[in-house]
Amino acid sequence: MTGKEPKKLVELKDLQLYFNKGKANEVRAIDHVTFDIYEGEIFGLVGESGSGKTTIGRTILKLHEQTGGEILFNGEDVTHLKGKQLSAFRKDAQMIFQDPQASLNGRMKVRDIIAEGIDINKLAKNKTERDAKVQELLKLVGLNEDHATRYPHEFSGGQRQRIGIARALAVDPKFIIADEPISALDVSIQAQVVNLMKELQTKHSLTYLFIAHDLSMVKYISDRIGVMHWGKLLEIGSADAVYNHPLHPYTKSLLSAIPVPDPEVESVRQHITYDTTIETDGKARQMIEAAPGHFVLATEEEAALYKAQQV
Amino acid sequence: MSNPILKVENLHVNFNTYAGTVQAIRDVSFDLNKGETLAIVGESGSGKSVTTKTLMGLNAKNASIPDNSRLIFKDRNLLDLKEEEWQTIRGNEIAMIFQDPMTSLDPTMKIGMQIAEPLMKHRKMKKEDALKRALELMKGVGIPNSEEHINDYPHQWSGGMRQRAVVAIALAADPEILIADEPTTALDVTIQAQILNLMKSLQKETSSSIIFITHDLGVVAGMANRVAVMYAGKIVEYGTVDEIFFNPQHPYTWGLLNSMPTTDTQIGSLEAIPGTPPDLLDPPKGDAFASRNVYALAIDSKEEPPFFKVSDTHYAATWLLDERSPKVTPPVQIQKRWARWQEIQGQEA
Ligand SMILES: Nc1ncnc2c1ncn2[C@@H]1O[C@H](COP(=O)(O)OP(=O)(O)OP(=O)(O)O)[C@@H](O)[C@H]1O
Numbered sequence: 269m270t271g272k273e274p275k276k277l278v279e280l281k282d283l284q285l286y287f288n289k290g291k292a293n294e295v296r297a298i299d300h301v302t303f304d305i306y307e308g309e310i311f312g313l314v315g316e317s318g319s320g321k322t323t324i325g326r327t328i329l330k331l332h333e334q335t336g337g338e339i340l341f342n343g344e345d346v347t348h349l350k351g352k353q354l355s356a357f358r359k360d361a362q363m364i365f366q367d368p369q370a371s372l373n374g375r376m377k378v379r380d381i382i383a384e385g386i387d388i389n390k391l392a393k394n395k396t397e398r399d400a401k402v403q404e405l406l407k408l409v410g411l412n413e414d415h416a417t418r419y420p421h422e423f424s425g426g427q428r429q430r431i432g433i434a435r436a437l438a439v440d441p442k443f444i445i446a447d448e449p450i451s452a453l454d455v456s457i458q459a460q461v462v463n464l465m466k467e468l469q470t471k472h473s474l475t476y477l478f479i480a481h482d483l484s485m486v487k488y489i490s491d492r493i494g495v496m497h498w499g500k501l502l503e504i505g506s507a508d509a510v511y512n513h514p515l516h517p518y519t520k521s522l523l524s525a526i527p528v529p530d531p532e533v534e535s536v537r538q539h540i541t542y543d544t545t546i547e548t549d550g551k552a553r554q555m556i557e558a559a560p561g562h563f564v565l566a567t568e569e570e571a572a573l574y575k576a577q578q579v
Numbered sequence: 580m581s582n583p584i585l586k587v588e589n590l591h592v593n594f595n596t597y598a599g600t601v602q603a604i605r606d607v608s609f610d611l612n613k614g615e616t617l618a619i620v621g622e623s624g625s626g627k628s629v630t631t632k633t634l635m636g637l638n639a640k641n642a643s644i645p646d647n648s649r650l651i652f653k654d655r656n657l658l659d660l661k662e663e664e665w666q667t668i669r670g671n672e673i674a675m676i677f678q679d680p681m682t683s684l685d686p687t688m689k690i691g692m693q694i695a696e697p698l699m700k701h702r703k704m705k706k707e708d709a710l711k712r713a714l715e716l717m718k719g720v721g722i723p724n725s726e727e728h729i730n731d732y733p734h735q736w737s738g739g740m741r742q743r744a745v746v747a748i749a750l751a752a753d754p755e756i757l758i759a760d761e762p763t764t765a766l767d768v769t770i771q772a773q774i775l776n777l778m779k780s781l782q783k784e785t786s787s788s789i790i791f792i793t794h795d796l797g798v799v800a801g802m803a804n805r806v807a808v809m810y811a812g813k814i815v816e817y818g819t820v821d822e823i824f825f826n827p828q829h830p831y832t833w834g835l836l837n838s839m840p841t842t843d844t845q846i847g848s849l850e851a852i853p854g855t856p857p858d859l860l861d862p863p864k865g866d867a868f869a870s871r872n873v874y875a876l877a878i879d880s881k882e883e884p885p886f887f888k889v890s891d892t893h894y895a896a897t898w899l900l901d902e903r904s905p906k907v908t909p910p911v912q913i914q915k916r917w918a919r920w921q922e923i924q925g926q927e928a
């Protein structure tokens with residue numbers, strides 16, 4: 269990359285989060301993870317189920333206390349935020365949760381769920397303005413006005429997911445952690461939501477951490493992609509580089525498992541299996557820049573090999 | 580050839596709400612054959628989950644189903660069953676993997692026990708044996724170090740692990756009909772592949788039937804024998820998986836297939852279907868998709884299209900198939916699919 273370094277909005281430095289630390293059932297959900305998210309970009313995080321993606325999102329938002337390492341937001345260490353700065357951070361950084369059912373208060377009407385953040389942050393002058401905002405948000409996510417007075421259980425899975433999206437957008441955040449925001453949606457509404465996210469990215473210079481399993485969508489929407497497995501970040505690079513020139517064997521395996529929407533192709537697709545021994549052999553590995561901006565967790569020899577395998 | 584284990588006839592489901600009656604399912608009929616996988620795809624809110632929850636006798640309290648709706652399973656209309664009779668069918672002969680894993684797991688019960696429970700209840704297994712089978716299933720759905728996790732509670736698991744627990748519970752029963760509502764959406768593609776393979780191999784062993792609901796058309800392509808496409812409480816097109824992917828006829832199906840990013844979608848935006856789905860409190864007259872359909876004809880806003888036959892296995896409810904309708908040119912991507920269809924037909928002939 270030439271010219272000025274883009275501004276870093278979020279910086280994770282050697283982040284660790286261990287559940288049940290020191291006990292027999294210790295889980296290293298985040299195991300020394302370092303990466304930056306630049307202002308205005310969509311950073312896609314993919315990887316095995318249980319690899320720590322949601323935990324990273326929740327830790328950035330201070331919903332978990334990290335075991336070690338640092339998280340900076342706008343250059344400030346978030347662990348030290350207090351008072352006004354903390355409430356500003358709570359408004360600026362929003363999360364769309366993976367489990368919409370569990371994250372929506374079932375006793376509140378949709379209108380009030382969406383407006384909760386507007387109320388807390390006093391973003392509407394009066395009721396008319398509040399209602400107008402809610403209407404606009406409902407429309408934005410493809411729901412209609414009379415949905416406002418209903419309760420979450422009256423909605424389908426995908427409709428509930430969109431309520432969560434509208435709620436996150438309501439407070440004009442700067443940074444959104446979108447945890448599987450579209451997997452419950454049909455492809456047409458996925459397209460609408462993804463188009464909307466991209467539009468907000470440019471218009472409001474929103475920054476996203478986009479966690480998803482649908483790799484073709486991640487590739488399409490993300491500027492850069494990070495690949496996780498067992499609490500570690502294995503590879504990071506531009507969406508094109510990771511998708512078209514994967515380095516790490518896990519990334520290759522993951523890409524080979526993407527189902528293709530073509531019954532003829534699907535009947536013959538081969539899946540590359542991943543041999544996890546390279547994560548358990550105890551060798552020291554670090555992030556090595558194999559191509560400009562494209563890093564892989566490897567030993568020097570492995571990095572050389574990965575590069576040689578590239579065509 | 581067809582050998583239906585389940586016949587759904589003229590299903591209607593209405594929900595009474597403060598705002599009025601939501602007509603969620605508006606005359607749905609289909610057969611499920613023994614040993615087949617039928618995928619149901621379609622718009623979010625189109626009624627996929629309501630249809631399948633009805634098959635499990637699990638609709639919300641505010642649901643009402645008119646008398647002429649019939650769900651025939653083993654010569655009985657499931658809609659006539661009393662709750663005690665459901666007990667022997669639900670989770671046993673018909674099992675379901677629910678869309679929302681957290682709501683179908685008991686937060687206060689160890690996951691191993693939750694998988695073992697249906698085995699103790701329906702198969703009269705001893706606790707010890709049931710837990711052994713539970714462990715096998717946990718391994719089968721790819722929970723690493725299953726032994727260490729059998730006594731975990733749901734909150735200790737990631738979203739995808741919980742979803743796998745729900746899959747294991749449904750598979751434990753060895754059901755004749757397995758309903759899978761978005762069973763793999765929270766999973767990474769590798770584990771998704773593992774679970775889909777497990778479902779396929781169990782299906783081969785027991786020739787059970789699967790109703791598979793998913794938004795992932797890649798998964799549909801790999802799993803389904805037949806596909807039904809739903810829109811606004813109705814099935815608008817159904818056919819074999821090849822017929823739906825390569826010879827789609829309904830403009831909604833076109834829109835659906837067109838919305839997916841392909842690896843060469845680089846710039847610009849995705850082709851979302853314009854507009855919002857109709858309000859089922861007051862469904863529009865005629866074809867419910869008309870207002871969002873650039874190919875809509877005048878008749879669409881007046882009269883509902885019947886099913887037109889495309890082949891013995893393929894039907895679509897769109898006036899475009901009426902012989903009096905003008906010939907339209909579908910989107911480019913669909914034309915490409917039709918060309919593929921010609922090739923495939925040519926190869927088979
Ligand atoms: N208990 C209820 N009360 C009122 N309306 C309901 C209720 N349950 C479902 N609905 C409505 O019924 C329609 C069908 O819902 P359903 O859950 O079947 O959709 P779906 O096709 O499964 O969608 P998704 O892909 O988003 O899961 C929706 O419009 C929904 O709002």
Ligand SMILES: Nc1ncnc2c1ncn2[C@@H]1O[C@H](COP(=O)(O)OP(=O)(O)OP(=O)(O)O)[C@@H](O)[C@H]1O
Nearest residue numbers: 287297317318319320321322323735736737738739
């Ligand atoms: N409260 C908790 N207590 C103990 N372990 C936990 C807790 N929450 C998460 N974990 C564990 O931490 C690991 C990472 O979980 P996380 O939810 O971050 O995964 P994920 O990458 O988001 O997975 P998925 O794609 O399935 O959502 C998993 O092994 C999980 O079991």
Ligand SMILES: [Mg+2]
Nearest residue numbers: 321322366738
């Ligand atoms: Mg997660």
Ligand SMILES: [Mg+2]
Nearest residue numbers: 424425628678
């Ligand atoms: Mg559903």
